[in-house]
Amino acid sequence: MSSTPKIRLRGLTKRFGAKTVLDGVDLDVAAGEGMVVLGGSGSGKSVTIKCILGLITPDAGSIEIDGRDVLAMPRREREALNDRIGMLFQNGALFDSLPVWENVCFKLLAQKRITRAKARDKAAEVLAQVGLAASVGDLSPSELSGGMQKRVGLARAIAAEPEIIFFDEPTTGLDPIMGAVIDGLIVDCVKRLGATAVSITHDMASARRIGDTAAMIHKGRIVWTGPAATLGHSGNAMVDQFANGSREGPITMELRK
Amino acid sequence: MTLILNVLAAIGRGVLGACRVLGAVVLFALEGVSHILRPPFYPRLIGRAFVEIAYFSLPVVALTAVFTGMVLALQSYSGFSRFGAESAIANVVVLSITRELGPVLAGLMVAGRIGAAFAAEIGTMRVTDQIDALTTLSTNPMKYLVAPRLLAGTIAMPLLVVIADILGVMGGWLIGTAQLGFTSASYLTSTLNFLQPMDVISGLVKAAVFGFVITLMGCYSGYTSRGGAQGVGAATTTAVVSSSILILALDYVLTAAFFGS
Incomplete structure (x- = not known):
């Protein structure tokens, strides 16, 4: 350090x-x-x-x-600095015009670090890290529960492997158990x-x-x-x-x- | 004395507020245009906005144009027949449609549909932090949300107006031949005889300007909206009202520029 x-x-x-x-x-x-x-x-x-x-x-x-x-x-x-920073918004702020997989890989696609063809597989990989099935990738954000939206938001924040x-x-707006689950995911992802x-x-x-x-x-x-x-x-x-x-x-x- | 000062202060506040908004809109437009010209480009988003503006506005614009052409033919017949000038009907219809009513009415229709839709969509993105999220995801929101819509609006409106022109003339032709005793050939001949390229071109230039203004006001109102559902509602109203008024005002300016001298 x-x-x-x-x-x-x-x-x-x-x-x-x-x-x-x-x-x-x-x-x-x-x-x-x-x-x-x-x-x-x-x-x-x-x-x-x-x-x-x-x-x-x-x-x-x-x-x-x-x-x-x-x-x-x-x-x-x-x-360029913002490229190295990720953010999880309070209400998720997922793009409701895009399916979940495009949300998750949005930054990678914007930085052209990945092709659209490969983005689905990458999204499935990141979704797995936050405990979501690959099939969630094809849903639209409005079809998800609050806890799932938070997890997709987390997946989107970590997909580009930011430094900060x-x-x-x-955990606002989640039940205590889901809050603990999200906290655990955050600690795991940050540590990884x-x-x-x-x-x-x-x-x-x-x-x-x-x-x-x-x-x-x-x-x-x-x-x-x-x-x-x-x-x-x-x-x-x-x-x-x-x-x-x-x-x-x-x-x-x-x-x- | 204080009353007078209060009145003057109120007027001053209004004028200053209007100037501030005008300046903000102009800066917003310049930034939007600068993003149209600089990469990265988003062809997928331009395409989506184009389909939304051009394709899905076709039914309303087409109906408006047909009925306007029909009404024009009827009205000019009831006026011109008093002077025995019925032969000018086809001419009046085609000039009114191509120069004025095609672009203006199509513009007002599209302002209602697209201005409102863009303001509501971008406004909702603003109040749900999606615009901030774009910035944190290495994407410039002006480039991603505004530039593709401005470009699509500017291209789509002239195409819509070409169709409106054709359908408007067809409306006049329908009434002319079915009700007013013209033969199809004589109606179409007098339509084309007096039509100058400038009549159509000026209408299409107007359409491009209106398309830009409609998408600009829709995007600007949505982008600057604040305060939840009520703010988005207000943004939608502002977008439609301001773009409608701007269309009518700019129509005068452009007409004066094209045909004034």
């Missing part, structure tokens, strides 16, 4: 109108590490990931991947690829299963970083309140009564 972190965020800031969503996020993710970013709804978890992926341009701050500032990169290099994978709330994984979640069980390290984001700032195993008894009042789901604590929900 080199000393340069795979991903380094410094002072990442983003405002939407008058609302400050990210207020100087600093975060280091070491190569090969499983990082879980925790935080309540609207705390800026998704925006952080979208900034790293280049889907949102931050107002200030720097994003370095392998020690290189991606915000200063020319567009072509940035696109982002998971946006991988030797990839760096960044997951955002508010599911504590999931966070402990897929994370080595955890970071807590609150009101657009990282307030705590530590081993994922200590979640719930970290010594940080905010983190422990979040992990144990208590109403009383330093985090107050902004509700009007």
